[in-house]
Amino acid sequence: MAPGPAPMGGAPMGGAPMGGGYPEPSPPSLADAVRAFTTGSMSAEDFQAIFSTSKVYCPRGDNPGFLALHDTQQPVIPMFTSLKELRRYAGKESKYFVITGAEVLDLLPTGYGFVLDMEGQHRMVFDSKAVEQMVDFTMRRMYG
Incomplete structure (x- = not known):
């Protein structure tokens, strides 16, 4: 007798994932990626x-949008990989908003860079030229 159809999603009846029963590894966190990238x-x-x-x-701040630092060679916007990193920089009661990295690239004003984890051990600075290159890379990946 032939086995019946597989349940929805293609998983065996026991509910274990196919392919040896091991879950897919989750991608590294942004903080892990910052550490890995800065160490090469x-x-x-x-x-x-x-x-x-x-x-x-x-x-x-009180107005919508990014808070920029203008006391640098080019204006940069501080951004953080976690709420803990943001609080280390801006204080426990600071206001914040959360967006994706793709939204950062889409919304960042022309001519601005950003700094990831300004007070962190693996601070990363992206000047406006690096941001342009990231946008170009994203566009090539999306549209060929």
Whole structure:
């Protein structure tokens, strides 16, 4: 007698995933990706793929939009890989909003860069030229 149809989703009746029963490894967190990229153990392409889908924590003021630092060579916007990193920089009661890395690239004003984890051990600075390159890379990946 032939076996019946597989349940929805293709998983065997026991509910265990197919392919040896091991779950897919989860992608590294943005903080892990920052560490790996800054130490040279992750490519720019892999970092950007993780950055694009990760949550980014941004301090905010009374008006909508990014808070920019203008006391740098180029204006930059502080951003953080976690609420803990943001609080270390801006204080426990600070206001913030959360967007994805892809939204950062879409919404960042022209001519601005950003700094990830400004007070962190693996601070990363992306000047406006690096941001342009990230946008170009994303467009090529999406549209060929």
